[in-house]
Amino acid sequence: MAGPEIALEPRPAGVGVLIVRNPASGADVLRSDPAPLIAERLPEAVVHELAEGEALDDVVAAALEGSAPPDVLGVVGGDGSVARMAHLARRHGLPLLVLPGGTFNHFARALGVDGVDAAIDALAAGTGLSVAAAEVSADDAEPLTVLNVVSLGTYPHVVAEREERINDLGKWVGGVVAASRALREAEPVVIARHGRRARVWxxxxxxxxxxxxxxxxxxRQTIDDDVLDIRIHHARGPRARTLSSLAFGRMTAAALRGLRLMPPPTDVEQILVREIELQVRPAPGTPSVYVHDGELEEQPAEGYTLRVRAVPDALRVYAPHAGAS
Known part of the structure:
Protein backbone atom coordinates (compact mmCIF):
# COMPACT_ATOMS: atom_id res chain seq x y z
CA MET A 1 0.00 0.00 0.00
CA ALA A 2 3.00 2.30 0.41
CA GLY A 3 3.15 5.46 -1.68
CA PRO A 4 6.06 7.79 -2.44
CA GLU A 5 8.21 8.06 0.67
CA ILE A 6 9.07 11.59 1.76
CA ALA A 7 11.17 13.18 4.48
CA LEU A 8 9.38 15.36 7.02
CA GLU A 9 10.71 17.36 9.95
CA PRO A 10 11.50 14.98 12.85
CA ARG A 11 9.73 16.02 16.04
CA PRO A 12 10.77 13.50 18.71
CA ALA A 13 9.35 15.50 21.63
CA GLY A 14 6.37 16.92 19.76
CA VAL A 15 7.54 20.52 19.48
CA GLY A 16 5.23 22.44 17.13
CA VAL A 17 2.63 19.65 17.06
CA LEU A 18 -1.05 20.23 17.79
CA ILE A 19 -2.95 17.03 18.59
CA VAL A 20 -6.74 17.14 18.79
CA ARG A 21 -8.53 14.17 20.28
CA ASN A 22 -12.13 13.27 19.56
CA PRO A 23 -13.26 11.30 22.64
CA ALA A 24 -16.41 10.11 20.83
CA SER A 25 -14.42 8.12 18.25
CA GLY A 26 -14.53 4.35 18.74
CA ALA A 27 -16.43 4.74 21.99
CA ASP A 28 -17.67 1.15 21.86
CA VAL A 29 -14.25 -0.38 21.22
CA LEU A 30 -12.18 -1.70 24.12
CA ARG A 31 -8.77 -0.04 23.95
CA SER A 32 -6.38 1.65 26.33
CA ASP A 33 -6.50 5.41 26.73
CA PRO A 34 -3.74 6.87 24.49
CA ALA A 35 -3.40 10.05 26.58
CA PRO A 36 -0.66 8.74 28.95
CA LEU A 37 1.40 7.42 26.03
CA ILE A 38 1.11 10.72 24.13
CA ALA A 39 2.03 12.70 27.26
CA GLU A 40 5.05 10.48 27.91
CA ARG A 41 6.44 10.40 24.38
CA LEU A 42 5.41 13.88 23.18
CA PRO A 43 5.75 16.13 26.23
CA GLU A 44 6.13 19.29 24.11
CA ALA A 45 3.02 18.70 21.98
CA VAL A 46 -0.15 20.69 22.58
CA VAL A 47 -3.02 18.23 23.17
CA HIS A 48 -6.62 19.40 23.00
CA GLU A 49 -9.64 17.20 23.73
CA LEU A 50 -12.77 18.20 21.85
CA ALA A 51 -15.62 19.19 24.13
CA GLU A 52 -19.19 18.31 23.22
CA GLY A 53 -20.33 20.61 20.41
CA GLU A 54 -16.83 21.99 19.82
CA ALA A 55 -15.76 22.17 16.17
CA LEU A 56 -12.39 20.88 15.02
CA ASP A 57 -12.11 23.80 12.58
CA ASP A 58 -12.43 26.32 15.44
CA VAL A 59 -9.77 24.61 17.53
CA VAL A 60 -7.27 24.60 14.66
CA ALA A 61 -8.09 28.19 13.67
CA ALA A 62 -7.51 29.40 17.24
CA ALA A 63 -4.20 27.55 17.46
CA LEU A 64 -2.96 28.97 14.15
CA GLU A 65 -3.85 32.48 15.28
CA GLY A 66 -2.02 32.05 18.59
CA SER A 67 1.48 33.13 19.56
CA ALA A 68 3.02 29.72 18.75
CA PRO A 69 1.12 28.32 15.74
CA PRO A 70 1.60 24.59 15.10
CA ASP A 71 3.68 23.22 12.23
CA VAL A 72 2.00 19.78 12.34
CA LEU A 73 -1.67 18.93 12.76
CA GLY A 74 -2.35 15.68 14.61
CA VAL A 75 -5.61 13.91 15.39
CA VAL A 76 -6.67 11.03 17.62
CA GLY A 77 -9.87 9.58 16.23
CA GLY A 78 -11.57 7.53 13.57
CA ASP A 79 -11.77 8.02 9.84
CA GLY A 80 -14.28 10.86 10.04
CA SER A 81 -12.14 12.90 12.43
CA VAL A 82 -8.99 12.10 10.43
CA ALA A 83 -10.64 13.22 7.18
CA ARG A 84 -11.72 16.52 8.75
CA MET A 85 -8.20 17.17 10.06
CA ALA A 86 -6.75 16.16 6.68
CA HIS A 87 -8.96 18.80 5.08
CA LEU A 88 -7.53 21.43 7.43
CA ALA A 89 -3.97 20.21 6.89
CA ARG A 90 -4.46 20.63 3.15
CA ARG A 91 -5.99 24.06 3.60
CA HIS A 92 -3.07 25.32 5.69
CA GLY A 93 -0.31 23.42 3.89
CA LEU A 94 0.76 21.44 6.97
CA PRO A 95 1.69 17.76 7.39
CA LEU A 96 -0.74 15.42 9.14
CA LEU A 97 -0.14 13.06 12.06
CA VAL A 98 -2.72 10.24 12.33
CA LEU A 99 -3.06 8.62 15.77
CA PRO A 100 -5.63 5.84 15.25
CA GLY A 101 -8.44 5.96 17.78
CA GLY A 102 -11.60 4.94 15.93
CA THR A 103 -13.57 1.80 15.29
CA PHE A 104 -12.07 0.74 11.96
CA ASN A 105 -9.17 3.16 11.30
CA HIS A 106 -9.24 2.38 7.57
CA PHE A 107 -6.93 5.23 6.57
CA ALA A 108 -4.39 4.60 9.33
CA ARG A 109 -4.19 0.94 8.34
CA ALA A 110 -3.65 1.90 4.71
CA LEU A 111 -0.72 4.06 5.86
CA GLY A 112 0.78 1.17 7.81
CA VAL A 113 0.09 2.95 11.10
CA ASP A 114 -1.17 0.13 13.30
CA GLY A 115 -1.22 2.06 16.55
CA VAL A 116 -0.38 5.26 18.38
CA ASP A 117 3.18 4.09 19.06
CA ALA A 118 3.82 3.54 15.34
CA ALA A 119 2.55 7.03 14.52
CA ILE A 120 4.79 8.61 17.16
CA ASP A 121 7.76 6.59 15.90
CA ALA A 122 7.22 8.06 12.41
CA LEU A 123 6.93 11.57 13.85
CA ALA A 124 10.16 11.14 15.77
CA ALA A 125 11.98 9.76 12.71
CA GLY A 126 10.53 12.29 10.27
CA THR A 127 9.33 9.60 7.86
CA GLY A 128 6.26 10.23 5.75
CA LEU A 129 4.23 9.46 2.66
CA SER A 130 2.76 11.58 -0.10
CA VAL A 131 -0.90 10.63 -0.25
CA ALA A 132 -3.52 10.98 -2.96
CA ALA A 133 -7.01 11.97 -1.85
CA ALA A 134 -10.31 12.98 -3.37
CA GLU A 135 -12.70 15.90 -3.07
CA VAL A 136 -16.48 15.52 -2.91
CA SER A 137 -19.15 18.19 -3.26
CA ALA A 138 -22.91 18.18 -3.59
CA ASP A 139 -24.60 20.86 -5.71
CA ASP A 140 -22.83 24.16 -4.94
CA ALA A 141 -21.31 23.18 -1.58
CA GLU A 142 -17.60 23.59 -0.90
CA PRO A 143 -15.58 20.44 -1.64
CA LEU A 144 -14.68 18.17 1.27
CA THR A 145 -11.55 16.03 1.53
CA VAL A 146 -12.05 12.27 1.17
CA LEU A 147 -9.44 9.76 2.29
CA ASN A 148 -11.16 6.41 1.70
CA VAL A 149 -14.54 6.31 0.00
CA VAL A 150 -17.75 8.14 -0.90
CA SER A 151 -20.94 6.09 -0.89
CA LEU A 152 -24.63 6.51 -1.63
CA GLY A 153 -27.52 4.08 -1.43
CA THR A 154 -27.83 1.26 1.12
CA TYR A 155 -24.79 1.97 3.30
CA PRO A 156 -25.60 5.67 3.91
CA HIS A 157 -29.16 4.56 4.76
CA VAL A 158 -27.69 2.29 7.46
CA VAL A 159 -25.51 5.13 8.80
CA ALA A 160 -28.53 7.45 8.92
CA GLU A 161 -30.54 4.83 10.84
CA ARG A 162 -27.62 4.18 13.20
CA GLU A 163 -27.21 7.87 14.04
CA GLU A 164 -30.79 7.90 15.34
CA ARG A 165 -30.12 4.97 17.70
CA ILE A 166 -26.51 5.36 18.77
CA ASN A 167 -27.23 7.29 21.99
CA ASP A 168 -29.71 4.69 23.24
CA LEU A 169 -28.17 1.47 21.93
CA GLY A 170 -24.49 2.23 21.38
CA LYS A 171 -22.60 2.03 18.12
CA TRP A 172 -22.45 -1.75 17.66
CA VAL A 173 -25.98 -2.71 18.72
CA GLY A 174 -27.37 0.41 17.06
CA GLY A 175 -25.55 -0.58 13.88
CA VAL A 176 -27.09 -4.06 13.86
CA VAL A 177 -30.59 -2.68 14.41
CA ALA A 178 -30.01 -0.01 11.76
CA ALA A 179 -28.76 -2.54 9.22
CA SER A 180 -31.75 -4.79 9.79
CA ARG A 181 -34.24 -1.97 9.32
CA ALA A 182 -32.41 -0.42 6.39
CA LEU A 183 -32.33 -3.74 4.54
CA ARG A 184 -36.05 -4.30 5.13
CA GLU A 185 -36.82 -0.83 3.78
CA ALA A 186 -34.18 -0.65 1.04
CA GLU A 187 -35.32 0.98 -2.18
CA PRO A 188 -33.23 1.62 -5.28
CA VAL A 189 -31.70 5.05 -5.85
CA VAL A 190 -31.90 6.55 -9.34
CA ILE A 191 -28.64 7.96 -10.66
CA ALA A 192 -27.80 9.57 -13.99
CA ARG A 193 -24.41 9.99 -15.66
CA HIS A 194 -23.81 11.37 -19.15
CA GLY A 195 -27.56 11.20 -19.77
CA ARG A 196 -27.76 7.52 -18.84
CA ARG A 197 -30.14 6.65 -15.98
CA ALA A 198 -29.95 3.61 -13.73
CA ARG A 199 -31.68 2.19 -10.64
CA VAL A 200 -29.01 1.09 -8.16
CA TRP A 201 -28.72 -0.37 -4.69
CA ARG A 220 -8.46 2.08 0.21
CA GLN A 221 -5.83 -0.33 -1.05
CA THR A 222 -3.26 2.18 -2.33
CA ILE A 223 -1.83 5.47 -1.09
CA ASP A 224 -0.63 7.34 -4.18
CA ASP A 225 -3.04 6.06 -6.85
CA ASP A 226 -4.83 9.20 -8.11
CA VAL A 227 -7.86 7.55 -9.69
CA LEU A 228 -11.38 6.81 -8.51
CA ASP A 229 -12.41 3.14 -8.46
CA ILE A 230 -16.20 3.15 -8.73
CA ARG A 231 -18.53 0.20 -8.03
CA ILE A 232 -22.17 0.62 -9.09
CA HIS A 233 -24.45 -2.16 -7.81
CA HIS A 234 -27.43 -2.14 -10.16
CA ALA A 235 -30.83 -3.01 -8.67
CA ARG A 236 -31.49 -6.05 -10.84
CA GLY A 237 -31.74 -8.69 -8.15
CA PRO A 238 -33.65 -9.29 -4.92
CA ARG A 239 -33.49 -6.94 -1.97
CA ALA A 240 -31.38 -9.50 -0.04
CA ARG A 241 -28.48 -8.68 -2.33
CA THR A 242 -28.26 -5.25 -0.77
CA LEU A 243 -26.29 -7.08 1.94
CA SER A 244 -23.32 -6.91 -0.39
CA SER A 245 -23.27 -3.15 0.17
CA LEU A 246 -22.43 -3.84 3.82
CA ALA A 247 -19.79 -6.53 3.20
CA PHE A 248 -16.68 -4.38 3.42
CA GLY A 249 -14.29 -7.18 4.38
CA ARG A 250 -13.08 -10.06 2.27
CA MET A 251 -14.19 -12.69 4.80
CA THR A 252 -17.69 -11.21 5.01
CA ALA A 253 -17.90 -10.98 1.23
CA ALA A 254 -16.77 -14.59 0.93
CA ALA A 255 -19.44 -15.72 3.40
CA LEU A 256 -22.17 -13.86 1.50
CA ARG A 257 -20.86 -15.31 -1.74
CA GLY A 258 -21.19 -18.80 -0.24
CA LEU A 259 -24.82 -18.01 0.66
CA ARG A 260 -25.37 -16.72 -2.90
CA LEU A 261 -26.22 -13.28 -1.59
CA MET A 262 -23.48 -11.45 -3.48
CA PRO A 263 -24.59 -10.00 -6.83
CA PRO A 264 -23.35 -11.63 -10.04
CA PRO A 265 -20.54 -9.76 -11.81
CA THR A 266 -23.01 -8.52 -14.43
CA ASP A 267 -24.86 -6.54 -11.74
CA VAL A 268 -21.79 -4.60 -10.60
CA GLU A 269 -20.45 -1.96 -12.97
CA GLN A 270 -16.82 -0.95 -12.39
CA ILE A 271 -15.41 2.36 -13.62
CA LEU A 272 -11.91 3.85 -13.30
CA VAL A 273 -11.89 7.62 -13.78
CA ARG A 274 -10.28 10.70 -12.26
CA GLU A 275 -13.55 12.52 -11.71
CA ILE A 276 -17.26 11.74 -11.84
CA GLU A 277 -20.53 13.64 -11.68
CA LEU A 278 -23.79 11.91 -10.77
CA GLN A 279 -27.33 13.20 -10.54
CA VAL A 280 -28.90 11.42 -7.57
CA ARG A 281 -32.62 10.94 -6.96
CA PRO A 282 -33.48 8.97 -3.79
CA ALA A 283 -36.68 6.96 -3.60
CA PRO A 284 -39.59 8.84 -1.98
CA GLY A 285 -39.57 8.49 1.78
CA THR A 286 -35.95 7.32 2.01
CA PRO A 287 -33.05 9.39 3.39
CA SER A 288 -31.42 11.74 0.90
CA VAL A 289 -27.84 11.33 2.11
CA TYR A 290 -24.36 10.32 1.11
CA VAL A 291 -21.42 9.23 3.25
CA HIS A 292 -17.70 10.02 3.00
CA ASP A 293 -15.25 8.33 5.38
CA GLY A 294 -18.14 7.39 7.67
CA GLU A 295 -19.48 10.96 7.85
CA LEU A 296 -23.12 11.50 6.91
CA GLU A 297 -24.09 14.42 4.67
CA GLU A 298 -27.81 15.19 4.38
CA GLN A 299 -29.09 16.49 1.03
CA PRO A 300 -32.37 17.87 -0.39
CA ALA A 301 -35.15 15.29 -0.52
CA GLU A 302 -35.72 15.96 -4.23
CA GLY A 303 -32.13 14.95 -5.04
CA TYR A 304 -28.74 16.49 -5.70
CA THR A 305 -25.71 16.45 -7.97
CA LEU A 306 -22.69 14.66 -6.53
CA ARG A 307 -19.18 15.43 -7.82
CA VAL A 308 -16.01 13.56 -6.85
CA ARG A 309 -12.51 14.13 -8.23
CA ALA A 310 -9.15 12.54 -7.45
CA VAL A 311 -6.36 14.79 -6.16
CA PRO A 312 -2.75 13.59 -6.59
CA ASP A 313 -0.17 14.37 -3.88
CA ALA A 314 -2.92 15.95 -1.82
CA LEU A 315 -1.41 15.41 1.60
CA ARG A 316 1.85 14.84 3.47
CA VAL A 317 1.40 12.34 6.29
CA TYR A 318 3.77 11.00 8.93
CA ALA A 319 3.97 7.22 8.44
CA PRO A 320 6.52 4.42 8.72
CA HIS A 321 8.54 3.71 5.59
CA ALA A 322 8.50 0.27 4.00
CA GLY A 323 10.66 -2.11 5.98
CA ALA A 324 10.60 0.06 9.10
CA SER A 325 10.57 -2.02 12.23
Whole structure:
Protein backbone atom coordinates (compact mmCIF):
# COMPACT_ATOMS: atom_id res chain seq x y z
CA MET A 1 0.00 0.00 0.00
CA ALA A 2 3.00 2.30 0.41
CA GLY A 3 3.15 5.46 -1.68
CA PRO A 4 6.06 7.79 -2.44
CA GLU A 5 8.21 8.06 0.67
CA ILE A 6 9.07 11.59 1.76
CA ALA A 7 11.17 13.18 4.48
CA LEU A 8 9.38 15.36 7.02
CA GLU A 9 10.71 17.36 9.95
CA PRO A 10 11.50 14.98 12.85
CA ARG A 11 9.73 16.02 16.04
CA PRO A 12 10.77 13.50 18.71
CA ALA A 13 9.35 15.50 21.63
CA GLY A 14 6.37 16.92 19.76
CA VAL A 15 7.54 20.52 19.48
CA GLY A 16 5.23 22.44 17.13
CA VAL A 17 2.63 19.65 17.06
CA LEU A 18 -1.05 20.23 17.79
CA ILE A 19 -2.95 17.03 18.59
CA VAL A 20 -6.74 17.14 18.79
CA ARG A 21 -8.53 14.17 20.28
CA ASN A 22 -12.13 13.27 19.56
CA PRO A 23 -13.26 11.30 22.64
CA ALA A 24 -16.41 10.11 20.83
CA SER A 25 -14.42 8.12 18.25
CA GLY A 26 -14.53 4.35 18.74
CA ALA A 27 -16.43 4.74 21.99
CA ASP A 28 -17.67 1.15 21.86
CA VAL A 29 -14.25 -0.38 21.22
CA LEU A 30 -12.18 -1.70 24.12
CA ARG A 31 -8.77 -0.04 23.95
CA SER A 32 -6.38 1.65 26.33
CA ASP A 33 -6.50 5.41 26.73
CA PRO A 34 -3.74 6.87 24.49
CA ALA A 35 -3.40 10.05 26.58
CA PRO A 36 -0.66 8.74 28.95
CA LEU A 37 1.40 7.42 26.03
CA ILE A 38 1.11 10.72 24.13
CA ALA A 39 2.03 12.70 27.26
CA GLU A 40 5.05 10.48 27.91
CA ARG A 41 6.44 10.40 24.38
CA LEU A 42 5.41 13.88 23.18
CA PRO A 43 5.75 16.13 26.23
CA GLU A 44 6.13 19.29 24.11
CA ALA A 45 3.02 18.70 21.98
CA VAL A 46 -0.15 20.69 22.58
CA VAL A 47 -3.02 18.23 23.17
CA HIS A 48 -6.62 19.40 23.00
CA GLU A 49 -9.64 17.20 23.73
CA LEU A 50 -12.77 18.20 21.85
CA ALA A 51 -15.62 19.19 24.13
CA GLU A 52 -19.19 18.31 23.22
CA GLY A 53 -20.33 20.61 20.41
CA GLU A 54 -16.83 21.99 19.82
CA ALA A 55 -15.76 22.17 16.17
CA LEU A 56 -12.39 20.88 15.02
CA ASP A 57 -12.11 23.80 12.58
CA ASP A 58 -12.43 26.32 15.44
CA VAL A 59 -9.77 24.61 17.53
CA VAL A 60 -7.27 24.60 14.66
CA ALA A 61 -8.09 28.19 13.67
CA ALA A 62 -7.51 29.40 17.24
CA ALA A 63 -4.20 27.55 17.46
CA LEU A 64 -2.96 28.97 14.15
CA GLU A 65 -3.85 32.48 15.28
CA GLY A 66 -2.02 32.05 18.59
CA SER A 67 1.48 33.13 19.56
CA ALA A 68 3.02 29.72 18.75
CA PRO A 69 1.12 28.32 15.74
CA PRO A 70 1.60 24.59 15.10
CA ASP A 71 3.68 23.22 12.23
CA VAL A 72 2.00 19.78 12.34
CA LEU A 73 -1.67 18.93 12.76
CA GLY A 74 -2.35 15.68 14.61
CA VAL A 75 -5.61 13.91 15.39
CA VAL A 76 -6.67 11.03 17.62
CA GLY A 77 -9.87 9.58 16.23
CA GLY A 78 -11.57 7.53 13.57
CA ASP A 79 -11.77 8.02 9.84
CA GLY A 80 -14.28 10.86 10.04
CA SER A 81 -12.14 12.90 12.43
CA VAL A 82 -8.99 12.10 10.43
CA ALA A 83 -10.64 13.22 7.18
CA ARG A 84 -11.72 16.52 8.75
CA MET A 85 -8.20 17.17 10.06
CA ALA A 86 -6.75 16.16 6.68
CA HIS A 87 -8.96 18.80 5.08
CA LEU A 88 -7.53 21.43 7.43
CA ALA A 89 -3.97 20.21 6.89
CA ARG A 90 -4.46 20.63 3.15
CA ARG A 91 -5.99 24.06 3.60
CA HIS A 92 -3.07 25.32 5.69
CA GLY A 93 -0.31 23.42 3.89
CA LEU A 94 0.76 21.44 6.97
CA PRO A 95 1.69 17.76 7.39
CA LEU A 96 -0.74 15.42 9.14
CA LEU A 97 -0.14 13.06 12.06
CA VAL A 98 -2.72 10.24 12.33
CA LEU A 99 -3.06 8.62 15.77
CA PRO A 100 -5.63 5.84 15.25
CA GLY A 101 -8.44 5.96 17.78
CA GLY A 102 -11.60 4.94 15.93
CA THR A 103 -13.57 1.80 15.29
CA PHE A 104 -12.07 0.74 11.96
CA ASN A 105 -9.17 3.16 11.30
CA HIS A 106 -9.24 2.38 7.57
CA PHE A 107 -6.93 5.23 6.57
CA ALA A 108 -4.39 4.60 9.33
CA ARG A 109 -4.19 0.94 8.34
CA ALA A 110 -3.65 1.90 4.71
CA LEU A 111 -0.72 4.06 5.86
CA GLY A 112 0.78 1.17 7.81
CA VAL A 113 0.09 2.95 11.10
CA ASP A 114 -1.17 0.13 13.30
CA GLY A 115 -1.22 2.06 16.55
CA VAL A 116 -0.38 5.26 18.38
CA ASP A 117 3.18 4.09 19.06
CA ALA A 118 3.82 3.54 15.34
CA ALA A 119 2.55 7.03 14.52
CA ILE A 120 4.79 8.61 17.16
CA ASP A 121 7.76 6.59 15.90
CA ALA A 122 7.22 8.06 12.41
CA LEU A 123 6.93 11.57 13.85
CA ALA A 124 10.16 11.14 15.77
CA ALA A 125 11.98 9.76 12.71
CA GLY A 126 10.53 12.29 10.27
CA THR A 127 9.33 9.60 7.86
CA GLY A 128 6.26 10.23 5.75
CA LEU A 129 4.23 9.46 2.66
CA SER A 130 2.76 11.58 -0.10
CA VAL A 131 -0.90 10.63 -0.25
CA ALA A 132 -3.52 10.98 -2.96
CA ALA A 133 -7.01 11.97 -1.85
CA ALA A 134 -10.31 12.98 -3.37
CA GLU A 135 -12.70 15.90 -3.07
CA VAL A 136 -16.48 15.52 -2.91
CA SER A 137 -19.15 18.19 -3.26
CA ALA A 138 -22.91 18.18 -3.59
CA ASP A 139 -24.60 20.86 -5.71
CA ASP A 140 -22.83 24.16 -4.94
CA ALA A 141 -21.31 23.18 -1.58
CA GLU A 142 -17.60 23.59 -0.90
CA PRO A 143 -15.58 20.44 -1.64
CA LEU A 144 -14.68 18.17 1.27
CA THR A 145 -11.55 16.03 1.53
CA VAL A 146 -12.05 12.27 1.17
CA LEU A 147 -9.44 9.76 2.29
CA ASN A 148 -11.16 6.41 1.70
CA VAL A 149 -14.54 6.31 0.00
CA VAL A 150 -17.75 8.14 -0.90
CA SER A 151 -20.94 6.09 -0.89
CA LEU A 152 -24.63 6.51 -1.63
CA GLY A 153 -27.52 4.08 -1.43
CA THR A 154 -27.83 1.26 1.12
CA TYR A 155 -24.79 1.97 3.30
CA PRO A 156 -25.60 5.67 3.91
CA HIS A 157 -29.16 4.56 4.76
CA VAL A 158 -27.69 2.29 7.46
CA VAL A 159 -25.51 5.13 8.80
CA ALA A 160 -28.53 7.45 8.92
CA GLU A 161 -30.54 4.83 10.84
CA ARG A 162 -27.62 4.18 13.20
CA GLU A 163 -27.21 7.87 14.04
CA GLU A 164 -30.79 7.90 15.34
CA ARG A 165 -30.12 4.97 17.70
CA ILE A 166 -26.51 5.36 18.77
CA ASN A 167 -27.23 7.29 21.99
CA ASP A 168 -29.71 4.69 23.24
CA LEU A 169 -28.17 1.47 21.93
CA GLY A 170 -24.49 2.23 21.38
CA LYS A 171 -22.60 2.03 18.12
CA TRP A 172 -22.45 -1.75 17.66
CA VAL A 173 -25.98 -2.71 18.72
CA GLY A 174 -27.37 0.41 17.06
CA GLY A 175 -25.55 -0.58 13.88
CA VAL A 176 -27.09 -4.06 13.86
CA VAL A 177 -30.59 -2.68 14.41
CA ALA A 178 -30.01 -0.01 11.76
CA ALA A 179 -28.76 -2.54 9.22
CA SER A 180 -31.75 -4.79 9.79
CA ARG A 181 -34.24 -1.97 9.32
CA ALA A 182 -32.41 -0.42 6.39
CA LEU A 183 -32.33 -3.74 4.54
CA ARG A 184 -36.05 -4.30 5.13
CA GLU A 185 -36.82 -0.83 3.78
CA ALA A 186 -34.18 -0.65 1.04
CA GLU A 187 -35.32 0.98 -2.18
CA PRO A 188 -33.23 1.62 -5.28
CA VAL A 189 -31.70 5.05 -5.85
CA VAL A 190 -31.90 6.55 -9.34
CA ILE A 191 -28.64 7.96 -10.66
CA ALA A 192 -27.80 9.57 -13.99
CA ARG A 193 -24.41 9.99 -15.66
CA HIS A 194 -23.81 11.37 -19.15
CA GLY A 195 -27.56 11.20 -19.77
CA ARG A 196 -27.76 7.52 -18.84
CA ARG A 197 -30.14 6.65 -15.98
CA ALA A 198 -29.95 3.61 -13.73
CA ARG A 199 -31.68 2.19 -10.64
CA VAL A 200 -29.01 1.09 -8.16
CA TRP A 201 -28.72 -0.37 -4.69
CA UNK A 202 -25.45 1.38 -4.02
CA UNK A 203 -22.50 3.33 -5.42
CA UNK A 204 -19.02 3.25 -3.87
CA UNK A 205 -16.34 5.68 -5.05
CA UNK A 206 -12.99 4.55 -3.66
CA UNK A 207 -9.80 6.60 -3.62
CA UNK A 208 -7.38 4.52 -5.70
CA UNK A 209 -7.78 1.08 -7.26
CA UNK A 210 -9.45 -1.40 -4.96
CA UNK A 211 -10.07 -5.14 -4.57
CA UNK A 212 -11.73 -6.34 -7.79
CA UNK A 213 -14.15 -8.78 -6.13
CA UNK A 214 -15.85 -6.42 -3.67
CA UNK A 215 -18.80 -4.05 -3.94
CA UNK A 216 -18.29 -2.15 -0.68
CA UNK A 217 -14.75 -0.79 -1.08
CA UNK A 218 -14.60 0.82 2.36
CA UNK A 219 -10.81 0.74 2.84
CA ARG A 220 -8.46 2.08 0.21
CA GLN A 221 -5.83 -0.33 -1.05
CA THR A 222 -3.26 2.18 -2.33
CA ILE A 223 -1.83 5.47 -1.09
CA ASP A 224 -0.63 7.34 -4.18
CA ASP A 225 -3.04 6.06 -6.85
CA ASP A 226 -4.83 9.20 -8.11
CA VAL A 227 -7.86 7.55 -9.69
CA LEU A 228 -11.38 6.81 -8.51
CA ASP A 229 -12.41 3.14 -8.46
CA ILE A 230 -16.20 3.15 -8.73
CA ARG A 231 -18.53 0.20 -8.03
CA ILE A 232 -22.17 0.62 -9.09
CA HIS A 233 -24.45 -2.16 -7.81
CA HIS A 234 -27.43 -2.14 -10.16
CA ALA A 235 -30.83 -3.01 -8.67
CA ARG A 236 -31.49 -6.05 -10.84
CA GLY A 237 -31.74 -8.69 -8.15
CA PRO A 238 -33.65 -9.29 -4.92
CA ARG A 239 -33.49 -6.94 -1.97
CA ALA A 240 -31.38 -9.50 -0.04
CA ARG A 241 -28.48 -8.68 -2.33
CA THR A 242 -28.26 -5.25 -0.77
CA LEU A 243 -26.29 -7.08 1.94
CA SER A 244 -23.32 -6.91 -0.39
CA SER A 245 -23.27 -3.15 0.17
CA LEU A 246 -22.43 -3.84 3.82
CA ALA A 247 -19.79 -6.53 3.20
CA PHE A 248 -16.68 -4.38 3.42
CA GLY A 249 -14.29 -7.18 4.38
CA ARG A 250 -13.08 -10.06 2.27
CA MET A 251 -14.19 -12.69 4.80
CA THR A 252 -17.69 -11.21 5.01
CA ALA A 253 -17.90 -10.98 1.23
CA ALA A 254 -16.77 -14.59 0.93
CA ALA A 255 -19.44 -15.72 3.40
CA LEU A 256 -22.17 -13.86 1.50
CA ARG A 257 -20.86 -15.31 -1.74
CA GLY A 258 -21.19 -18.80 -0.24
CA LEU A 259 -24.82 -18.01 0.66
CA ARG A 260 -25.37 -16.72 -2.90
CA LEU A 261 -26.22 -13.28 -1.59
CA MET A 262 -23.48 -11.45 -3.48
CA PRO A 263 -24.59 -10.00 -6.83
CA PRO A 264 -23.35 -11.63 -10.04
CA PRO A 265 -20.54 -9.76 -11.81
CA THR A 266 -23.01 -8.52 -14.43
CA ASP A 267 -24.86 -6.54 -11.74
CA VAL A 268 -21.79 -4.60 -10.60
CA GLU A 269 -20.45 -1.96 -12.97
CA GLN A 270 -16.82 -0.95 -12.39
CA ILE A 271 -15.41 2.36 -13.62
CA LEU A 272 -11.91 3.85 -13.30
CA VAL A 273 -11.89 7.62 -13.78
CA ARG A 274 -10.28 10.70 -12.26
CA GLU A 275 -13.55 12.52 -11.71
CA ILE A 276 -17.26 11.74 -11.84
CA GLU A 277 -20.53 13.64 -11.68
CA LEU A 278 -23.79 11.91 -10.77
CA GLN A 279 -27.33 13.20 -10.54
CA VAL A 280 -28.90 11.42 -7.57
CA ARG A 281 -32.62 10.94 -6.96
CA PRO A 282 -33.48 8.97 -3.79
CA ALA A 283 -36.68 6.96 -3.60
CA PRO A 284 -39.59 8.84 -1.98
CA GLY A 285 -39.57 8.49 1.78
CA THR A 286 -35.95 7.32 2.01
CA PRO A 287 -33.05 9.39 3.39
CA SER A 288 -31.42 11.74 0.90
CA VAL A 289 -27.84 11.33 2.11
CA TYR A 290 -24.36 10.32 1.11
CA VAL A 291 -21.42 9.23 3.25
CA HIS A 292 -17.70 10.02 3.00
CA ASP A 293 -15.25 8.33 5.38
CA GLY A 294 -18.14 7.39 7.67
CA GLU A 295 -19.48 10.96 7.85
CA LEU A 296 -23.12 11.50 6.91
CA GLU A 297 -24.09 14.42 4.67
CA GLU A 298 -27.81 15.19 4.38
CA GLN A 299 -29.09 16.49 1.03
CA PRO A 300 -32.37 17.87 -0.39
CA ALA A 301 -35.15 15.29 -0.52
CA GLU A 302 -35.72 15.96 -4.23
CA GLY A 303 -32.13 14.95 -5.04
CA TYR A 304 -28.74 16.49 -5.70
CA THR A 305 -25.71 16.45 -7.97
CA LEU A 306 -22.69 14.66 -6.53
CA ARG A 307 -19.18 15.43 -7.82
CA VAL A 308 -16.01 13.56 -6.85
CA ARG A 309 -12.51 14.13 -8.23
CA ALA A 310 -9.15 12.54 -7.45
CA VAL A 311 -6.36 14.79 -6.16
CA PRO A 312 -2.75 13.59 -6.59
CA ASP A 313 -0.17 14.37 -3.88
CA ALA A 314 -2.92 15.95 -1.82
CA LEU A 315 -1.41 15.41 1.60
CA ARG A 316 1.85 14.84 3.47
CA VAL A 317 1.40 12.34 6.29
CA TYR A 318 3.77 11.00 8.93
CA ALA A 319 3.97 7.22 8.44
CA PRO A 320 6.52 4.42 8.72
CA HIS A 321 8.54 3.71 5.59
CA ALA A 322 8.50 0.27 4.00
CA GLY A 323 10.66 -2.11 5.98
CA ALA A 324 10.60 0.06 9.10
CA SER A 325 10.57 -2.02 12.23
Missing amino acids: SVFVSVGRNAPDQVATMQ
